[in-house]
Amino acid sequence: MLKDQYDLALTTASSVARDAYVQASGLALTFYPGAVEAYDQAIAADPRFALAHAGKAQILLRQGDAGAARAALATAKSLASDVSAREASHIAFFDLVLAGQTEAALDALYAHLAEWPRDALVVNSAANPNGLIGGSGRLGQKQKIAALMDSLAPSYGDDFWFVSYHAMSLSEDGRLGPARAKIEQSVAANRNNAHAAHGFAHICYESGELEAGRSFLSSWLATYPRQGFFYSHLSWHLSLFEIQAGNWTEALRLYHDAMPLDRHSGGPQQKVTDGAAFLWRSELAGHPRDEAAWRTLHDFANSALPRPGSGLADLHIILTQAVMGDDTRPDTRARQIEALAREGRYPSGSYLPELARGFTAFERQDFPGAIEVLAPLAGQNERIGGSRAQHDLIEFTLLKAYLGANRLSEARHLLGARRPGASGVSVQGVGALQ
Numbered sequence: 001m002l003k004d005q006y007d008l009a010l011t012t013a014s015s016v017a018r019d020a021y022v023q024a025s026g027l028a029l030t031f032y033p034g035a036v037e038a039y040d041q042a043i044a045a046d047p048r049f050a051l052a053h054a055g056k057a058q059i060l061l062r063q064g065d066a067g068a069a070r071a072a073l074a075t076a077k078s079l080a081s082d083v084s085a086r087e088a089s090h091i092a093f094f095d096l097v098l099a100g101q102t103e104a105a106l107d108a109l110y111a112h113l114a115e116w117p118r119d120a121l122v123v124n125s126a127a128n129p130n131g132l133i134g135g136s137g138r139l140g141q142k143q144k145i146a147a148l149m150d151s152l153a154p155s156y157g158d159d160f161w162f163v164s165y166h167a168m169s170l171s172e173d174g175r176l177g178p179a180r181a182k183i184e185q186s187v188a189a190n191r192n193n194a195h196a197a198h199g200f201a202h203i204c205y206e207s208g209e210l211e212a213g214r215s216f217l218s219s220w221l222a223t224y225p226r227q228g229f230f231y232s233h234l235s236w237h238l239s240l241f242e243i244q245a246g247n248w249t250e251a252l253r254l255y256h257d258a259m260p261l262d263r264h265s266g267g268p269q270q271k272v273t274d275g276a277a278f279l280w281r282s283e284l285a286g287h288p289r290d291e292a293a294w295r296t297l298h299d300f301a302n303s304a305l306p307r308p309g310s311g312l313a314d315l316h317i318i319l320t321q322a323v324m325g326d327d328t329r330p331d332t333r334a335r336q337i338e339a340l341a342r343e344g345r346y347p348s349g350s351y352l353p354e355l356a357r358g359f360t361a362f363e364r365q366d367f368p369g370a371i372e373v374l375a376p377l378a379g380q381n382e383r384i385g386g387s388r389a390q391h392d393l394i395e396f397t398l399l400k401a402y403l404g405a406n407r408l409s410e411a412r413h414l415l416g417a418r419r420p421g422a423s424g425v426s427v428q429g430v431g432a433l434q
Contacts (some may be wrong), residue, residue: 006118010051011083017045021052028059029124029161031194031230035059050079054091055121061098062229064267064304073098086116093122102136102347109133113148117155120162127165128195129172130312134385137311137347141382146173160189164196171203172388176421179203191220194230201237205389205423214241231265232258236274240389243285244424251282260293261300268304269313272297273386276316277393284396286428298324308337311348311384315394318352322359332356348383355394362397367404374398378414388419396427403429 001009002018004025010018024038036059042052057072076091083091089112096105109126112119126132126148133145146169149162156162167182183203186196197220204213217238224231235258242251255278258264264271275297283289298320308314317333326332334356340346341353358373375398381391395414402411412433415425 006120008086008116008118009084010049011087012042012046012049012052014046014049017042017049017052020045021049021055024052024055025121028055029120029195030190030192031198031228032192033225033227033229036063048079048082050076050083050091051087053079054094057098058094058121058125062267064269066098070098086119089115090119090122094125097125097132102132105132106136113152117152123152123162123165127169129168129387129390130310130385134382135310135312135347136385137349137351137383139380139383141385142169142172142174142388145169146175158185158189160186160193160196163189164193164199168195168199168202171199171206174206174419176203176207180207194224194228194234197221197224197234198230198237201234202387202389205237205240206419207421208423210241210244210423214238214245217241227265229266229270232263233266233270233274235259236278237389239278240281240423240426243282243287243426248282248285248287252287255282261296268300269310272301272305272320273313273316273390276301276319277390280319281393281396281426284400284428285426294320294323298326308333308340308346311352312386312390314352315355315384318356319359322356322363325363327356327360351377351380351383359397362401365404367401370401371398371405371407371410374401375410388422392422396425399425399430400427403427403432408433 002012002015003009005022010021012018020038020042024035024042027035027038036056039052039056039059042049053072053076057069057076060069060072073095077095080088080091093105093108093112096108109122109132112122127145128134133141149166149169153166163182164186167179167186170179170182180203183196183199186193187200197217200216201213204216217234221231221234221238235254239251239254242254259275259278261271264274279290279293301317301320305313305317314333314337321332334353337346338350338353341349354373354377358370361369361373374394378398381394399411399414402414415433
């Protein structure tokens with residue numbers, strides 16, 4: 001029987017289909033373009049190759065084409081009666097993920113990986129900060145992801161892809177020393193891995209290595225295809241380093257080059273998240289508001305993502321609505337989430353609607369009102385998913401509110417409680433706390 005790159009059996013008799021599937025999965029895992037086309041080559045060689053249809057569904061979902069993803073997965077499910085137990089479990093797991101059945105999918109995840117720990121596409125879907133565990137709405141998810149990766153490590157050895165994911169999980173869990181060693185190992189083994197570049201950026205951010213992060217990303221992006229899914233997101237990371245370094249001209253150039261809607265390489269959620277995060281954090285750092293950019297992003301977000309989904313994307317849609325003064329509308333993202341939370345159908349419950357109240361108060365320059373809402377929520381940021389670098393947007397907003405309300409002792413306390421080593425705080429006025 002033919003096998004994939006992780007020595008897992010594949011139900012296909014076509015070596016052409018197998019080779020195309022292995023190529024597609026490698027591109028999917030490293031965030032390089034061409035995965036859908038390679039999965040299509042596998043399907044053309046063997047139309048009944050169920051896992052090729054399932055793999056294609058995962059990439060389509062990442063790109064924001066949920067309808068096409070459902071169609072591809074439906075085809076995989078229709079072929080699942082003729083596949084191995086591992087492949088059937090793989091398809092059933094992704095069916096739960098796509099259906100939004102988070103609790104059932106989490107149970108299926110651990111059961112599947114206990115039996116088949118080297119099913120890398122399943123690990124990939126769960127172990128990144130925006131994956132299944134990250135999107136669960138639960139506290140303690142950083143530790144859970146790191147613990148999962150620790151448990152899987154013996155099954156992968158020095159595999160460059162796994163090592164990059166393991167490094168990222170350790171970084172998010174605060175274990176920066178082991179994380180740095182692993183990310184350097186992964187990059188040295190294979191530089192053509194966008195997730196390794198992503199992990200390197202995060203580790204530099206978390207350890208305050210500004211110059212190392214700027215140098216690495218500038219060099220790495222020069223050879224990564226512009227249509228690569230992570231091109232714009234990594235440009236966003238680089239822009240944070242530039243803002244921190246005081247290079248506003250370069251940060252703004254990166255924004256205009258890679259983050260406007262018509263130039264962003266990611267899916268709709270990533271477009272909204274990167275764009276809104278850059279605009280908001282640049283304002284916190286004291287740079288002028290771009291009203292037109294906010295309006296364009298707001299209109300796109302409400303059109304392309306009309307219903308709640310990812311907690312991280314929903315946070316940034318809430319930001320666009322706060323900036324545009326949408327709080328009196330009956331269909332704001334916060335109100336949509338509140339309705340789902342009442343029915344127990346939103347992973348983080350009422351956390352995001354509460355945040356929305358704080359951001360709305362902040363936008364009105366009601367700094368005491370913003371503090372009243374945001375301060376009690378401190379420490380729960382991971383409930384939205386995403387990374388600690390992305391959570392800093394919330395923390396920095398609270399810090400700016402303390403400064404705006406002239407509550408400097410509380411601002412100093414917030415800074416003092418910040419995780420050790422994390423990158424500098426790009427908030428205008430923070431120098432007054434020294």
